[in-house]
Amino acid sequence: MDNGYRDTFQFWLEDDYFDEETKEELLAIRNDEKEVEDRFYKELEFGTGGLRGVIGAGTNRMNFYTVRKATQGLANYIKKQGAQEKGAAIAYDSRKYSPEFALEAALCLCANGIKAYLFDALRPTPELSFAVRKLGCAAGIVVTASHNPPEYNGYKVYWEDGAQITSPRDKEIIGEVKAVTDYHRVKTMPREEAEKQGLLTVIGKEIDDAYMEELKKQIIHLDIIREMAEEIKIVYTPLHGTGNVPVRRVLSELGFKKVYVVKEQELPDSNFTTVSYPNPEDPAAFALALKLAKEVGADVILATDPDADRLGIYALDTKSGEYIPFTGNMSGMLIAEYILRERTKTNTMPEHPALVKTVVTTNMADALTADYHVELKEVLTGFKYIGEQIKWFEETGSNHYVFGLEESYGCLAGTHARDKDAVVAVMCLCEVAAYCKRQGITLWDQMLALYDKYGYFKEGLHTITLKGVSGQEQIGKIMEYLRSSKIAAFGDFKTVAIKDFSTAESLNLSDGSVSSVKLPKSNVLYFELENDAWCCVRPSGTEPKIKFYMGVKGTNLQDSEEKLQALKTALLDKLPDVSK
Numbered sequence: 339m340d341n342g343y344r345d346t347f348q349f350w351l352e353d354d355y356f357d358e359e360t361k362e363e364l365l366a367i368r369n370d371e372k373e374v375e376d377r378f379y380k381e382l383e384f385g386t387g388g389l390r391g392v393i394g395a396g397t398n399r400m401n402f403y404t405v406r407k408a409t410q411g412l413a414n415y416i417k418k419q420g421a422q423e424k425g426a427a428i429a430y431d432s433r434k435y436s437p438e439f440a441l442e443a444a445l446c447l448c449a450n451g452i453k454a455y456l457f458d459a460l461r462p463t464p465e466l467s468f469a470v471r472k473l474g475c476a477a478g479i480v481v482t483a484s485h486n487p488p489e490y491n492g493y494k495v496y497w498e499d500g501a502q503i504t505s506p507r508d509k510e511i512i513g514e515v516k517a518v519t520d521y522h523r524v525k526t527m528p529r530e531e532a533e534k535q536g537l538l539t540v541i542g543k544e545i546d547d548a549y550m551e552e553l554k555k556q557i558i559h560l561d562i563i564r565e566m567a568e569e570i571k572i573v574y575t576p577l578h579g580t581g582n583v584p585v586r587r588v589l590s591e592l593g594f595k596k597v598y599v600v601k602e603q604e605l606p607d608s609n610f611t612t613v614s615y616p617n618p619e620d621p622a623a624f625a626l627a628l629k630l631a632k633e634v635g636a637d638v639i640l641a642t643d644p645d646a647d648r649l650g651i652y653a654l655d656t657k658s659g660e661y662i663p664f665t666g667n668m669s670g671m672l673i674a675e676y677i678l679r680e681r682t683k684t685n686t687m688p689e690h691p692a693l694v695k696t697v698v699t700t701n702m703a704d705a706l707t708a709d710y711h712v713e714l715k716e717v718l719t720g721f722k723y724i725g726e727q728i729k730w731f732e733e734t735g736s737n738h739y740v741f742g743l744e745e746s747y748g749c750l751a752g753t754h755a756r757d758k759d760a761v762v763a764v765m766c767l768c769e770v771a772a773y774c775k776r777q778g779i780t781l782w783d784q785m786l787a788l789y790d791k792y793g794y795f796k797e798g799l800h801t802i803t804l805k806g807v808s809g810q811e812q813i814g815k816i817m818e819y820l821r822s823s824k825i826a827a828f829g830d831f832k833t834v835a836i837k838d839f840s841t842a843e844s845l846n847l848s849d850g851s852v853s854s855v856k857l858p859k860s861n862v863l864y865f866e867l868e869n870d871a872w873c874c875v876r877p878s879g880t881e882p883k884i885k886f887y888m889g890v891k892g893t894n895l896q897d898s899e900e901k902l903q904a905l906k907t908a909l910l911d912k913l914p915d916v917s918k
Contacts, residue, residue, distance in 0.1 A: 343378035346397060350378075355521050356395075356403065363395040376806060384408050384515040385879050386508040387722070390483055390492035393434055400435075400491045402442050403521060405481075408493060409443040410524040411515030412477065413450035418514075421476035424498070425453030427541070429466035430481035431580050431645045432606035433491050436460070439481045441529070443493070448537035449525035452476075458542040460606060462580045462646035464750075464759035467500040467725075468552065469545050471756075474498075482645040485617035486881070488610045501725025501756035505858055546584070552754035553588055553762050557769060558680045560592070566772040567593045573636040574764070575600035575627045577616040578607035579644030584761045594768060598634050600626045610644075618643055618650025619747055621663060628652065628661055638771050638781055642760040647721075648747040649760040651767060653781035662782045666747035667700035667797050669767060672781060673749060674703065674741045675788055676770045678710040681740065687712075688738035692731065694724045696744040697857075697864060698797075698874050698887040703743070705792040713737055718839065718860050719876060721748050725756030745797060745887070789895070793870070796898035797889040798906055805882045813877050813884045819914045820863055820875055829908030831871050837864040871901070873909050886910075 350356050351364055367373045377396025382389055382404050389408055391400045416422055426447055430440035437460075444454035455473055457466075463480045470478035478496035486492070495511065497503050503511055518524060532538035557563070572589070574597060576582040582604055589597050602612050603626060610616045613623050618641040631639045631652070639652040639661060651669050652661040664672075674693060681687040692713040695703045707714040715737075717723035724742035731737045732753075743749035748758030751766050767781075774784050789795075804812045821840075826833050826847060837844040839862040842855045862876040870891035877884050888905050892898025 343375050346378045347374050350395065350397075353521075360395045360401070360403075379807060384411070384512050386504075386512070387502055387720070387879060388492065388494040390486070390490065390881070392489050393491050400439070400493075402439070405439045405442050405493060406446050406524050406526060407518050407521065408515050409446040409479070410450070411518045412479075412495060412511060413447050413452055413525075414518070415511045415514040416447075416452055416476050417450065419476065421498075422450070422452040424474055424476035425455060426477040426479060427455040427457075427466060427469040427473055427475045428479045428481070429457045429461040429463065429469070431463075432460050432578060432608055433481075433483055433644065434488070434608040435491060436481045436608075439491065439493065440479070442526070443479050443481070444538055445526045445529060445532055446524065448532035448535075449527040451537070453537055453539065454532070455539050455541045457545075458540050460580045462584055462759070462761055463494070464647055464755040464757050464761060465545065465549050465584065467496060467755040467757040467759075468549050469541065470496050470498065471500040472545060472548055473541075480645065484645050485615070485619070485643040485648060487615055488608065496757075499725070499729045499756055501729065502720075502722035504722050504726045549584070549754070550588060550591065552752065553765055554592065555754075556751045556762060556766060557592065558677070558684065558686070559769065559773060562776055563769055563772050564593045566775050567595045570594065570638075570768070570772050570775050571596045571598070571634055571636045572768060572771070573598045573600070573627050573631040573634065573639045575603045575624075575641045576646070577613060577618070577623060577641055577644060578603055578605065578610050579616065579642060579646060580606075581642035581646035581760060581764075582606075584646070585640075585642060585764050588761060588765050589768060592765065592768075596634075598630055598636065600630055602626050616644050618648055619666070624650070624652060624663075631661060637775060638767070640764055640767070642764065643747075646760045647758045649749075649763040649767070650747055651781070653771075653785075655782045656780055664781075664785070665797065666743070666745050666749075667702070667795070668785055669747070669763070670743035670749045671700060671702050671706065671788060672770055672785060673751065673763065673766045674743060675706055676766070676773065677741050677751060678706065678712060682710055688740065690737045691740045692727075692737035693740055694727045694742040696720070696723065697862070699743055699745045700795050700797055701870055701872070701889060701891065702788070702792050702795040709792070712740065716857075718857055719744070719862065720879070721750070721758045724750065724758075728753050728756055745799070794892040794894055794898040795870075795889065796892060796902045797887070798902050799888075800886040800906060800910065801883050802886075803881075803883050809882050813882075816884055816914060817861065817863065817875065817877065820912075823912070825865065825912055828865070828867065828873065828912060829904055831867040831869075831905055831908065833865050833867055835866040837866065839864070867905075871905060873905065
């Protein structure tokens, strides 16, 4: 079938399997050679987390056919595991075609004799993670493109532990998906028939209620929340996504009285009309929330991304009257420090406690865990590796998970879910804010106190987008160049060691010795630098991007900012011309 992208394009145009709407879309672009190539030069890659891509007709796009084909591969894998009776749970967000893609996936599973539990309306990604374990499912699917622009959608796969698939299961499922080469062998069935046979079950309120109860178990000082409920003012925006209902519900049930929701961004909107990039990492996403905060005199501003697994915050600086943006590292550290401090104080810290972070997350976590005698576990980038640690802790009894975080605005308190959870993060952060308010300070004051105690750690991220076939080649060349160069210093920052996760080896530059890196192999390069500085390079697993992470430790806010800028400049200066 595939003798080049034009042959595949022609197959989609002519074969009876594809509907007329799809064919009309393709006919409209038939004379745009670059567009035809981009849509058909490859299949939308089912990576270690699933699918993500631009919505549209073609093998390299998100559409009914790529969703159904991926689900057939997953169904084949579930059946080979003998787990079809356990079934799979399916959730979706507010994006274009999310409900339709979710139903398509459910009906493909049902046609393969696998029970599908489909949510009755949009839900946060972490609630799907919770539902997988609550219902005893073999797998889970979330139709979401997280915080990507409106033209994207995606499809994430979870396994029975509630975490996204990891090695070796990810590669096994990818193998099954790639083995589905004939569209005509992909199964589906009518919805009415699936429901009649008891294969399709719609779920909703019962899972919501159970999820809420689990979230509230993470509260340490409910009395303080109740005491400050009338005092603290919270502005919240769901950015047109799934967070609106669960976030408002949990804050209401805990007793918070003054929660102001950004009306313009309250309701689901697949076009994300008020924000071009619905990402709480982007300051532009906070424009309307900041306006509302100034009107009501808010203490804290919160924003969750469309599938409600990431949280961004601003907090009031009473000295300047301005709202200060927090990175994911900063908000994660506020919650982590509060949990460790208050669980220690109230004697509710479990035995052998552990905090889990990714390799590109702030080194303040190292200082914090050392202070509270909590074991620190470091994993590869991606929250699925934090979820995997929880599973291992439970299987071996080696540790009790107390908190996990990654720099990209994701964290998890509790083990009700095995993915980052912005709903529980909102709840925990609001408890921290209430605690601070009772002390007469703000979250920003508390952050400054952490810097004073543990060090002025500051982190940054630089991303280069390189699309298409040539972009992939450029990304490969950048990684190859950085690997071969063995860079001894980035400006004034001398390299201590270079960790290459693709070979699982660490090179000590002072004596040339090589040691092993005890993490799964991955296309990641990590440069350990002098004086608590570091930088890390990795291609994105879900987008046509290469990411450059960096971190420093300064003597004060200005010093850390200057050091970070100097490191960023030095890092970018080292890149080959191909990336600039």
